[in-house]
Amino acid sequence: MNSRRTFIKNSALAGAGSLLLPTFSFTKHENVAYGVQLYTFRDELAKDAKGTLRKIADLGIKKIESARSSKGLYYGLTPKEMKKECENLGMNLVSGHVALDENFDHTMAQAVESGQEYVICSSLPSKGQTVENYKRVADAFNKAGESCKKLGLKFGYHNHEYEFESHKGQVLYDVLMDYTDPELVFMELDLGWVVVAGLEPMDYFKKYPGRFPCWHLKDMDMHEKESTEFGKGGLDIAQIMDSQKASGVEHIFIEQEEYANNALDSMKHNMQFLKAL
Numbered sequence: 706m707n708s709r710r711t712f713i714k715n716s717a718l719a720g721a722g723s724l725l726l727p728t729f730s731f732t733k734h735e736n737v738a739y740g741v742q743l744y745t746f747r748d749e750l751a752k753d754a755k756g757t758l759r760k761i762a763d764l765g766i767k768k769i770e771s772a773r774s775s776k777g778l779y780y781g782l783t784p785k786e787m788k789k790e791c792e793n794l795g796m797n798l799v800s801g802h803v804a805l806d807e808n809f810d811h812t813m814a815q816a817v818e819s820g821q822e823y824v825i826c827s828s829l830p831s832k833g834q835t836v837e838n839y840k841r842v843a844d845a846f847n848k849a850g851e852s853c854k855k856l857g858l859k860f861g862y863h864n865h866e867y868e869f870e871s872h873k874g875q876v877l878y879d880v881l882m883d884y885t886d887p888e889l890v891f892m893e894l895d896l897g898w899v900v901v902a903g904l905e906p907m908d909y910f911k912k913y914p915g916r917f918p919c920w921h922l923k924d925m926d927m928h929e930k931e932s933t934e935f936g937k938g939g940l941d942i943a944q945i946m947d948s949q950k951a952s953g954v955e956h957i958f959i960e961q962e963e964y965a966n967n968a969l970d971s972m973k974h975n976m977q978f979l980k981a982l
Contacts (some may be wrong), residue, residue, distance in 0.1 A: 740768025850889025
């Protein structure tokens with residue numbers, strides 16, 4: 706279902722630090738600069754958070770989005786340490802993936818300390834592929850969004866492929882869209898998972914214009930249903946990039962969960978691909 710459950714056994718990330726990579730500056734496409742979801746570098750961050758952040762900055766990345774880890778939301782760093790480290794490296798911590806659970810008040814407090822703009826729920830807080838459950842989730846999202854707004858944060862949700870299943874003739878993701886308040890709940894559309902589900906992201910941009918201020922940009926191996934380097938999968942990236950205005954996107958985070966070799970090599974390839982667009 707969600708490839709985050711499948712960790713790479715032979716990624717050879719430990720040797721990635723020895724790579725001599727040129728520095729790239731991301732070009733902008735329709736005025737939106739590229740960032741990266743740090744889950745892409747999860748193994749390296751677990752071993753050396755500050756060192757890995759430096760390597761990411763050296764690639765020319767200016768925007769980052771954190772993810773939950775065994776060492777907390779900021780890979781063993783405090784929120785203030787994470788903020789300072791990013792600022793020192795010329796990067797901006799824009800967003801973070803979190804859980805909507807009993808610790809959410811603490812999660813919001815940490816987000817405020819870190820200076821990030823978005824708090825993104827990375828999985829459904831309650832299980833059940835039914836219209837009724839998705840309506841309950843939408844209600845919980847609206848309440849979380851209201852709590853975040855009071856603190857100057859923006860609350861959002863990141864999809865996988867299962868949200869696009871149907872129940873009682875309704876696409877469950879559409880239930881979330883229809884029952885969440887656009888002023889309180891912002892959607893981060895994972896473009897790769899939409900395509901794996903057999904749908905087109907552009908159709909959602911047309912149906913719900915301006916509802917997707919954040920994207921996860923990833924290419925997908927359609928046979929294995931896992932992420933791959935740009936240009937090797939089933940996502941028409943050039944077409945997607947021409948749809949930014951309709952979606953209302955402000956932040957595009959590259960995410961890759963599986964690699965041909967290692968995270969740094971894959972990110973180098975992805976940047977070169979985007980520069981050639």
